[in-house]
Amino acid sequence: MNYHQLNNILSKLEKPQKLKEFTLINRCREDEDRFIYIVKLENNESFVIKFYKNNYNTIEKVNGWAKLARIYKKHELKIPEFKMFEDGNYAILNEYDGASYLIWVEEYICKKTLDDLNLDKNMGKQLLNQIGYCLGKMHSIARSENLKFTWNSPWVLFDTFSEDDKFDENYLNAYSLYTELKALPVDLHLLENIWKCYNKIRDKLKIGYDKLPNGAVQGDLSTNNILLDDNHNLYGIIDFNIAGNEVFVNHMMEESVFLSYASDDFWNTEEEILEMKSKLYNFINSYSENYALSNEEINKIEYLYQIIRPFRMEKVYPTIRLAHEEKDFKEINKRLQWIYSEMNAPFNVLDILG
Numbered sequence: 001m002n003y004h005q006l007n008n009i010l011s012k013l014e015k016p017q018k019l020k021e022f023t024l025i026n027r028c029r030e031d032e033d034r035f036i037y038i039v040k041l042e043n044n045e046s047f048v049i050k051f052y053k054n055n056y057n058t059i060e061k062v063n064g065w066a067k068l069a070r071i072y073k074k075h076e077l078k079i080p081e082f083k084m085f086e087d088g089n090y091a092i093l094n095e096y097d098g099a100s101y102l103i104w105v106e107e108y109i110c111k112k113t114l115d116d117l118n119l120d121k122n123m124g125k126q127l128l129n130q131i132g133y134c135l136g137k138m139h140s141i142a143r144s145e146n147l148k149f150t151w152n153s154p155w156v157l158f159d160t161f162s163e164d165d166k167f168d169e170n171y172l173n174a175y176s177l178y179t180e181l182k183a184l185p186v187d188l189h190l191l192e193n194i195w196k197c198y199n200k201i202r203d204k205l206k207i208g209y210d211k212l213p214n215g216a217v218q219g220d221l222s223t224n225n226i227l228l229d230d231n232h233n234l235y236g237i238i239d240f241n242i243a244g245n246e247v248f249v250n251h252m253m254e255e256s257v258f259l260s261y262a263s264d265d266f267w268n269t270e271e272e273i274l275e276m277k278s279k280l281y282n283f284i285n286s287y288s289e290n291y292a293l294s295n296e297e298i299n300k301i302e303y304l305y306q307i308i309r310p311f312r313m314e315k316v317y318p319t320i321r322l323a324h325e326e327k328d329f330k331e332i333n334k335r336l337q338w339i340y341s342e343m344n345a346p347f348n349v350l351d352i353l354g
Helices: 003-011 059-074 125-144 169-181 188-206 248-260 270-290 295-308 313-326 329-343 349-353
Strands: 019-028 033-041 046-053 092-096 099-107 214-217 226-228 234-237 244-247
Touching (some): 003 019, 003 092, 125 248, 214 248, 270 349, 295 349
Antiparallel strands (some): 033 046, 092 099, 214 244, 226 234
16 A cells, blocks of 8 residues: 555545555565554544454444444543544445455554564463453443344354354364364274364353353454553453354463463473463453452353363364374374363362352
């Protein structure tokens, strides 16, 4: 994008702005085509302009994200404000180089992320507690104000994120592991037990799952979306690009496992494992200070842990690659044993919540 093109977008805002200078901060053509700019205006304010080309983001969704962000801000969460265009929407479609891009503009919050500070693998308990507390507040707001989207978050279970998906992501991860390894010289008895156990847990989880509290969630507490202040405390949350509707307790478990086990490896020491589990317990406890978990939600947490942690993509796909490329089947069998062990690990939530 050049100066004229970016300035033209700013001129279409409900409150038109004039561009002073701009910086490209993100360019990607992998899972989707996107580029993101920080733009400085003549009045010295700064905005973020996002261009996305994929098969799941729409003007309707951006309007929904803008509403969610606005309500979060009303409750004093540090969230970027979405900027309205002159037609009353929060996004527009424009053609560039023969391709149609969805474009929206957000307030720029000048704070560093966990990634910027290289803290993505080394989050302390205090910070994780703050994030858990914040997530509980976000879910509590959505529940109390009955905020719902008509589209799913990527973490949805028993449904799909986009029309092109055949399975939910968790099932796809488990299914991929099973189908990719079953034709290889691994411990097939163990692999079959994993697959049977996985489906048994899913069946238990599915009972009453559609009755659990759900609503609009930000959907992506990645380490590059968590802003910190100068003292490395939580400042705010950015990036609503995959916000959708989700069962709250599932979203909480997805984010808490991801963040608490950020430095996880298959072969951590016992001390490291206990430290990460302690972080997870503290996260859930802090979350529950703002969001009161029902008995029905509490009863699902153990099942969620048992299918989320072993089957996150950063566990599954490196294992598949290791099997195909390095053919280290002794290591693969060790990993399968670890997966089976985690699927059968007890997870007493009542101990966590006191």
